[in-house]
Amino acid sequence: MSGSSTHKPRPxxxxxxxxxxxxLVFLFLLVPIAAVLPLSFSSGSFLSYPMPGLSLRWYEELLTNYKWLLALKNSAVVGVGAAALSTVLGLSAAIAMNGLGPRARAIVNGFLIAPMVMPVIIMAVGLYLFLSDLGLAGTITGMILAHTVIGTPYVVISxxxxxxxxxxxxxxxxxxxxxxxxxxYRRVxxxxxxxxxxxxxxxxxVASFDEVVIVLFLAGPGQVTLPVRLFEGIRDELTPVVIAAAAVMISIxxxxxxxxxxxxxKSVARRGMA
Structure with a gap:
């Protein structure tokens, strides 16, 4: 028998x-949300526990109230338009960068993803001044162009x-x-x-759908998006319809x-099979 003894692996x-x-971090982030979201099904008119009953009245109001419907429509139109433009520009930039040398590629890539690291308030002021000179501030077109700036880096990276x-x-x-x-390029x-x-x-x-600061600078009265309408609801009319709108945004x-x-x-699996 040898003198050596077997040791269990230390955890x-x-x-x-x-x-x-x-x-613990996930609980810290998610528990407050989980505690608030059930209030969107409250039959009462105030945010309070215990709830007087369960109801879908606030979701009904969300889907019938003109202000909320307009905000949801604006968010969808701006989000889809910005995503489409971001896809075209980001994919074109990625293909162009693919033919550059490493140093030039790094410089161009850094320039293209700069909106992701730039403070959003600076972006908002710059976009407002630029689009105002073009007469596009306060228009859906202007907001689509502004959100394209913040959405393109995601397409470039991907x-x-x-x-x-x-x-x-x-x-x-x-x-x-x-x-x-x-x-x-199209077939291969x-x-x-x-x-x-x-x-x-x-x-x-998603980046466009959740954007608030840029919209606050650029949107006119008829171009308010769902996040901005949600912000206004928290400030002016704190009812469960606000929680219902937040639940819709979170679900999307x-x-x-x-x-x-x-x-x-799927992309990783496809590369593994290649």
Whole structure:
């Protein structure tokens, strides 16, 4: 018998501690939301516990009140328009950067993603001054252009990551077989990176849908979006309809982020099979 003794593996204390801290952070962020959201089903007119009863009256008001419907419509129109423009511009920029050298690519990429790190109040003031000179302040078109600025970086990042795993030899092969450059990109490249493009578009939509500060600078009385209307509701008429609107926003955002995660996993699986 040797003198050595077997030792049980020591548990990873740091990993356990990190897991506990992560759970506590999630609870800190989610418990207040979970405590407030049930009030959207209250039959009463005030935000209070215990609730006098359950009702869908506040969701009915949300879907029938002109102010809330207009805000939801504006958010949808601006979000879809900004996401579409962001997709075109971000994908074009990512394809163009793919042909640059490492140093030039880093410089251009830094310029394109600058709106993500710039203070939003500075962005809002700059966009207001620029769009005012063009006569677009206080218009839906102006807000779509402004939200395109903040949405494009998400598409750039998503498309650039996908293109790094794309074999450009496939484009050259398609061209050698008689395909035009546009057909080669449309039939060969775009299908391969489609999940990343859609994910970037959804990120751009979510960024637009949740934006408040830029809208406060640019929106006229008829261009108020749902987040701004929610802000006004908290300030002026604190009723459960505000919680119902917040629940709708949270549901839309969570749903879109779930779709983005599914697309991300599909993209990773596709790269693993390539």
């Amino acid at each position: 990873d204390i740091w990993r356990t501690l990190a897991s506990v801290v992560t759970v 498309a650039t990551a996908a293109l790094q795993n794309f074999d450009m030899q496939l484009i050259r092969a398609a061209k050698s077989l008689g395909a035009s450059p546009w057909m080669a 490249m775009l299908p391969a990176i489609r999940p990343a493009i859609v994910a970037g578009s959804l990120f751009a939509f 955002s969570v749903g879109l982020m779930t779709v983005i995660e599914i697309l991300r996993r």
